Amino acid sequence: MLFKPTFWLKSVLSIDEEFLRENHVEALVLDLDNTLSMHGNPAAEEGVEEWLDKMRGLGIKMRVVSNNTNRRVAPLAAKLGLEFTANGAKPLTFGIARAMRTMGVDKKNTLVVGDQIFTDIIAGNLKGVRTVLVEPFHLEKTWTFRLKRKLESVVFHRNYSELELK
Numbered sequence: 001m002l003f004k005p006t007f008w009l010k011s012v013l014s015i016d017e018e019f020l021r022e023n024h025v026e027a028l029v030l031d032l033d034n035t036l037s038m039h040g041n042p043a044a045e046e047g048v049e050e051w052l053d054k055m056r057g058l059g060i061k062m063r064v065v066s067n068n069t070n071r072r073v074a075p076l077a078a079k080l081g082l083e084f085t086a087n088g089a090k091p092l093t094f095g096i097a098r099a100m101r102t103m104g105v106d107k108k109n110t111l112v113v114g115d116q117i118f119t120d121i122i123a124g125n126l127k128g129v130r131t132v133l134v135e136p137f138h139l140e141k142t143w144t145f146r147l148k149r150k151l152e153s154v155v156f157h158r159n160y161s162e163l164e165l166k
Contacts, residue, residue, distance in 0.1 A: 005121045005133035012036065012113055012134055013051050017058055027061040027105040029096050029129070031114030032073055034136035036064070036080065040072070044080055045137045052080055061103040065095040065112075067119060090114075091122035096129060 007023075009015065012035055015028070033039040036048050055062060064084035066073045077084040083102065088095025100110055113132040114120025124131035 002122055002125050003117050004125075005117070006111075006130040007132045009132055009134050011137065013047050014134070015051075015055075015111075015113070015132065017054075020058065020060065023111070023130070024109055025060065025111050026109040027063075027100070027103050027111070028055065029099045029110060029112045029124070030062055030064050030082070031090075031116070031120050032064050032066040032076065032084075033068060034115040035113060035120075035134055037076055038137060042076060042079075044076065049080065052082070061105060063099040063103055065090065065099050088123075090119040091126065093123055093127040096123055096127045100127075100129075 012030070019025075030036060037044045052062070062082055064073060064077050064080075064082050065088040066084065066086055067088050067090050068086060070086040073084050073086040085095045085098050090096070096112060100107065103110075107127065107129045110129050111132050112120055112124030112127070112129050113134060114124075115134050115136045117133065121131045121133055
């Protein structure tokens with residue numbers, strides 16, 4: 001199903017060695033805003049830098065694919081030591097395809113990780129890559145984000161008040 005993630009986790013920090021091993025994961029295509037950092041924040045959320053170091057220590061290849069501009073993505077990706085593709089055009093698959101090609105990985109060993117069904121999850125599913133829907137570190141308060149989350153709940157039930165995820 002186009003809108004359904006393969007996995008649904010509390011955050012990227014829930015992706016651990018056991019999860020990666022059980023699912024034969026070698027690479028992560030990571031969204032930036034609300035996945036690694038609060039939208040527009042020039043710093044990663046607490047715990048993200050340590051998590052990235054753990055992933056590197058496990059030999060996991062990673063690349064950010066964001067729909068945001070180079071001006072937004074480049075500084076934070078550099079701080080985090082991650083290669084990136086800005087203007088990723090998700091839900092189209094160009095950015096994900098480029099990330100996988102650059103990392104030299106196959107779709108069967110890759111996960112697309114992000115917080116939005118209509119961009120990250122659809123793009124991964126269209127590309128035939130397993131997807132991980134993560135909850136945003138903080139719920140956005142702007143009307144555009146509230147509308148997106150409401151529309152997402154029509155196709156995938158997300159109950160933020162009763163969130164009991166790994």
